[in-house]
Amino acid sequence: MDRFISQVKSLKMYRKTFIVLLLLLVCIVGGVVAKRVWDYRTSCALREYDNKAPLNIKTITSQNRTNYIREEFTFEGCPGEEVPVLALLPSDSTKRHPAIIFLYGIGMKMDFADRPEIGEAVTQAGFAMFIPEQFGRGKRRQKKVNHFEEWMALRRRIVLTVSETRRLADVVAKRPDIDPHRIYLWGASFGAMTGCAAMAYDSRMRVGVFTLSGGDLQKMAADSPYRKKLPRFSPAKVLAPVAASFLRPFDPIHRIGLIAPRPLLFQNMQNDDLIPKSAVDALYGAAGQPKQIIWYDGLHDHLPRETIEKVVLDALAWLRERDKEIIVR
DSSP states (O other), X not given: OHHHHHHHHHHHHHHHHHHHHHHHXXXXXXXXXXXXXXXXXXXXHHHOOOTTSOOOOEEEEEEEOSSEEEEEEEEESSTXXXXXXXXXXXXXXXXXEEEEEEEOXXXXXXXXXXXXXXXXXHHHTTOEEEEEOOTTSGGGOOOOOOHHHHHHHHHXXXXXXXXXXXXXXXXXXXXXXXXXXXXXXXXXXXXXXXXXXXXXXXXXXXXXXXXXXXXXXXXXXXXXXXXXXXXXXXXXXXXXXXXXXXXXXXXXXXXXXXXXXXXXXXXXXXXXXXXXXXXXXXXXXXXXXXXXXXEESSOSSXXXXXXXXXXXXXXXXXXXXXXXXXHHO
């Protein structure tokens, strides 16, 4: 009898173990399927773009500065989503100018360009520059949210930045003071990474400058100098690979090869304390020809004024040469 009771207990234990393992397997499979669905839907969202939707452009201000014109206007990115834009324009309105769409970094806002030295440098080089305000920044800043809402807001920001860049190309191409065949993209950090998708899916952006960019987010999470400075048991060290997996559909390394044969210039820091050289090499290696990379001494943030000026002047000089080649064609 005791032996029978022992066998019954063993069977019950095996059954409980089996149920627990089965539930664990279901959770793992469910998680994998959910992640695949998430990745697929996100990749589809990055391609979404309606060139027939009304732009609903509204001029806010237009001011004559000493050597250039400063404008602010809005357009409708997706239905109900009004996008503010800062425009810096050459004073000469008798001819059509090449245009640069500039996508700033994750912690910036469009007002960073509202300085005479930027407006004069860009417009004296012969370009008009358009800086759209990204979702969640500046005039589009959201109220305080919890961590889940923060992650979803980041996803929305990335998707909207890509589609709104293409919508802004629609706006720019319709302007009488812009040559629609000479629209270029310049992205910095976050703006460079999202700019890869915008250029990959929109051939109207004929030249690209990617400043402080990198690819292969898993490599970036593992090799980042910033991560290596964290305490040994810092939660950020555990969360970094998880975040990289979450953001995998946005990884620019998956799309940068689609940009070729349009020319690309990469500008990166030798001592970047956020983006490791391995991630820069991965993105540059995945890009097609023609391409060029320029290295500078400096960290990712808080660059010295002279380094910023060098980066800007190098980019504008390179863009002028590519612009001449496009005019000849």
